[in-house]
Amino acid sequence: MTLDGLQAQCSALNLDILGAFHPELEDLAPETCGTLVLLGPKEPGFWNTFTNSPEWQDKSPDPMDRWSTRVINTLSQQTGATALFPFGGPPYQPFFRWALASGHAWQSPVSLLVHAQAGLMVSYRGALAFRERLELPPAPSKPCDTCTDQPCLTACPSHALTGAGYDVPKCHAFLDTEAGREHLTNGCNVRRACPLSQSYGRVEEQSAYHMSIFHKGATA
Template identity: 35%
Template sequence: MPLGWFAPGQNDRVPQGTAFMILIGNAGPEMFRRFSRERTPALATLDAWTKATVDVLAEDLSATAIYPFDTPPAPFLTWARAANAGHTSPLGLNIHPTYGLWHAYRAALLFPVAFDLPRLSAGAHPCESCLEKPCLSSCPVGAFDGTGYDYKTCGRHVLSEAGQDCMTGGCLARLACPVGRGYAYAPAQMQFHMRAFAEARKKDT
């Protein structure tokens, strides 16, 4: 689904010839359900399935697709700010005014012509009016302090016996956020992402 769009300026670090960008991704659990139905040995990873799916869409729309997993990585969160597609949360994740922390950018569609679409409004930053900030106090190992993320401590915890609640139920800090709870991922999706995170963190332990 489209999560934001904008006409890039000279400082937005987009590929040459881009007159308009639409950020697309998932919001809520539906994308993962489709991925689970359609995954095959050739499309076993979420990145491979995303590319195969979005490449078809891009061709149909005469657009060019780029992805967060491309090398070198593209500045998707910077583009989200340019598109007014949300705010930076104390966890460092983008917080959307509707979907909260339960969304992710999966691709950007680049067009050589601009579209006359109304500019999005990010609205008020929901974290500024959240006095208790449960996201910062819910992590069992205090990996978040509002200014940074201690991913190594987080990874060691998730890989330990004490971290099984996070591994099986999802990040407790993310789950504590009250914004967009109706779009929270289903347990299977949370476990999928936590396993991927844990696998990546094994090198840190």
């Protein structure tokens, strides 16, 4: 197995490799894991693939998680890897830690993860743990280091998400206002402000879906 070969299999499913690394003991990966590969939506095109899936069409709860489970479990069977997911807990797998360890994601100026290609739109749908130590490409440089404007710091209209941290209740309160409705439809203004996010290719319908799940969880 090579990462290029795995990428071809992932691309056919509208998944992308968002980073990979050789775990150390402190990374809390499975004991037999030689390489951990992080997977997320491949853009553009992911939303169209997902909304044509049986998980979306059957109108049952948690379609994204169910789609991820089916597709990544199938991929794990094809490759001999172990499938891991950021949902289904507690306990939860340490995906934030794994993202940082991959060298393809970092803590942004507003604390959210920022990815080398996906920017602040990064989303991890699962991971594959391989016994083998696969050959890895060089890690990219952190994009925030050369982002002189850093628009994420001033993009939040409610000032709930800034360099000082994330005031989640304040964010939800703003989304309940007339002015906040636009952000439920278009997605988080901070995530959209990131230059990398703007070139990533996520459609507004997908951002609206994630925002609805996020906000519904606070008001349920």
